[in-house]
Amino acid sequence: MKKVSFAEFGGPEVLRLIDAEEPHVGPGQVRIAVRAAGVNPVDWRVREGQMLKAHPIELPAGVGLDAAGVVDEVGEGVEDVKAGDHVFGEGFDTYAEYAVMSAWARMPEGLTFEEAAGYPSVVETALRILRESGVRPGQTLLVCGASGGVGSAVLQIARDRGISVIGTAGAANQDYLRSLGAHATTYGEGWPERVRQLGRVDAALDLAGSGVIRELVELTGDPRKVITIADLGAPESGVRFSGVAGSVPDALAEAVGLISRGRLHIPVERSYPLAEAAKAHIDSQAGHARGRRVLVI
Template sequence: MKAVQFKEYGGPEVLRVVEIVEPRAGPSQVRIKVRSAGVNPSDWKRRAGLYRDFEEVSFPSGVGVEAAGVVDEVGPGVSDVSVGDAVFGYGINTVAQYAVLTHWAHKPDGLSFEVAGGLPVISETALRSLDDVGVKPGGTLLVSGAAGGIGSAVIQFASRQGITVIGTASAQKHDYLRGLGAVPTTYGPGMAGRVRELATEGIDAALDLAGSGIIPELIGIVGDSSRVVSVADFTAPQYGARFSAGPPKNPEKILADVARLCCEGLFHLHVERIFPLERTAEAQEVSAEGHVTGKLVISVA
């Protein structure tokens, strides 16, 4: 089967489409014929070696941690799906023609494979970081880097909880943020003043989703480092802020819930671009530029 791998740390040029043996579903796993796989910043950060201090990578390494597809092999102990079922979820080396999933949910007919393949990481990360930051209904949350996949999910989940979201993004993305339910503003010099004008009663907490070195400024706006959480900046604890990381909490329930919300029109994932498997390197390069609105997806079928 075809799969994307890299044999050394480096830029997107180290990625190769190779022929490898199909994986097998182990206990409590299923194998799928992949239809789509989400592109996440963690993919290119792992490939570039930014995780090497705390995560061991065995070369050659595959790419991808989420996917949607059709079950074609069921491992021992699995009873909730059958061969032929459409599912989406977390997996291992998912940018490939076949991949093993470790956590999954059924994909409703009304949910496209492209959207389903991009849902797991952003949904779980958004809900986990919201829980970590602890804003109560009626509170105000500042989200830095709000137009990306995680930010798009945070805005929608927070709004459903009765939380006001002020989201930062470039000016051309402000209509997008408004459509999701956020109050937009721009990042850069003067952001603290702009935020104060929008939130006259103050900001209860802040989420950093971009990892752009903004932690000290967010702490200054919030006034309390313990109420600033990052999912992208490993240095956050150096300033007294917190870093939110996996593993996923209650992934199966989250996946099933977000699929239902999508089908009911209560949650939307904007897929900005779809790349074929052979252009995974380009997809990671676009992701690394940091200007994606919503999500990038690899189409495998």
């Protein structure tokens, strides 16, 4: 099978499309013929060697966590799906033609493989950081870097829960944020004052890692009310870095419910063939996304 791999840590140029042996399931796992794989910031952080303390890996290594596809192997003890079922979820080395999945759910009706591949990690992260922020219905949440996949999910889930959201993004994405129910403003010089003009901030999320921690602490008045998923230096300011996943099966179940009720939709900004994984990483690192990027197999 074809698989994206890297033999050394470094930039996107270390990614190679190689021929590899097909993986096979163990107990409690399923294998899918991958139709699409989600591209996440954690993928290129792993490729660069940023995550070694939290997630040691041996080289050469595969890439990818999220995927959607067709079940073709079912491990011992798995009873909720069978060969031929369409599923999405999290697995191992999903930038490949076949991948073993550790958590999955049946794809909601009407969702394409490309769309489905963009949900798993994004929704788990969004649900987790909303929980960790402590924000409650009737309060206001500030989301910095709100137009990407996690931001898109946070805005919609918060709206569904009765939480008001102020979102920052580039000028081109202001209408997009408003379409998701947020009060939108641009980042750049003077952004904290623009946020203050939109209202009080009860909690804040940093999704972009663009050096805004000090301002977020000032806006909320308490570092414990700020959560980041992108600034590894934030704990020095008393701000929590959220990097440990919660229950992925629970997150997938909630995602299915939200999608089925029409309360959550994360657009696919761009799709790439498997051979262009390096290009997908370059674009992901550049930011400014509106929704998700996925690889199509």
